[in-house]
Amino acid sequence: MRRFNLVNWLLGIVISGAFVSCKKEASPPLVSSLTLVNTVAGSEPLITDFSEDGNLINYAGALRVPYGSYNDAFLLPVAKELQPLRLFQYPDTTSGSKPLFDLKLQLGKGTINTLFLTGTVAHPEYLISTAIPPLHQAADxxxxxRFINLSYQSRPVDVYVTTGTGEKAADGLAYKSITDYKRFKAVAASGNYTFEFRDQQTQNVLATYVFDEVGKASGNLWLFRNFTLAFTGLPGVTQGDQKQDALLVLNY
Incomplete structure (x- = not known):
């Protein structure tokens, strides 16, 4: 299981705040956060270009967002309320290249945003979510x-938690639909949580994801944190990179 590390993010914010505080006449910048999630079926790693004019940048050093993966590098601070973002398929980054996405993102100051890139290379689509993750009290x-359906043009899915009572966590989640956050216990008796994405019509299990060692006393990866569990891939595909699968994204 990958360990989620927000040290670099927090350190950057602290350094920025310390630098600004040295200037009495300046106010600390109020930044937003933007998480990038690439679930565009068939895509190569997407290269980010945040420049205003779209001139050539150093693509060799630019952020690459591979298909169907997440790490802390995809969580970015954004200072502008209107942020241009072009995403190119690597290595198609020459001056004559056409971006797969050419966006103008409107991000409120101090907001927490996730940009879900979905669809296919032939029909790219996106969805941006702005939400405040819940605060978890130590005593709780x-x-x-939360759950999102990013499986391109798939039928609605139900999400079940097979641990404990086998409760339904989401009902009839259509393509490009997202739920609110739901709280789950992380105590010694919790064990593992297994989440199943099921075709709503047939109840066939299409993808699963296991949250293991949820009740671990120390080094707990889940406790007091918030996540997005995304249903990805193409309907009917059961093997290879484009198969229907579950992708976990950290949201603080």
Whole structure:
């Protein structure tokens, strides 16, 4: 299981605040956060270009966002309320290249945003979510999960938690639909949580994801945190990179 590390993000904010505080006449900048999630079926790693004019940048050093993966590098601070963002398929980054996405993102100051890139290379689509993750009190011992259907033009899915009572966590989640955060207990008796994405019509299990060692006493990866569990891939595909699968994204 990958360990989520927000040290670099927090350190950058602290350094920025310290630098600004040295100037009495200046106010600390109020930044937003933007998380990038690439679930565009068939895409190569997407190269980010945040420049205003679209001139050539150093693509060798630019951020690459591979298909179907997440790490802390995809969580970015954004200072502008209207932020241009072009995303190119690597290595198609020459001056004559056409971006797969050419966006103008309107991000409120101090907001928490996730940009979900979906669809296919032939029909790219996106969805941006702005939401404040829930705060978890120490006495509650909980974590939060929300669910999103990013499986291109798939039928609605139900999401079940097979641990404990086998409750339904989401009902009839259509393509490009997202739920609110739901709280789950992370105590010693919790064990593992297994989440299943099921075709709503047939109830066939299409993808699963296991949150293991949820009740671990120390080094708990889940406790007091919030996540997005995304249903990805193409309907009917059961093998290879484009198969229907579940992708976990950290949201603080």
């Amino acid at each position: 011992s909980t974590f939060g999960v």
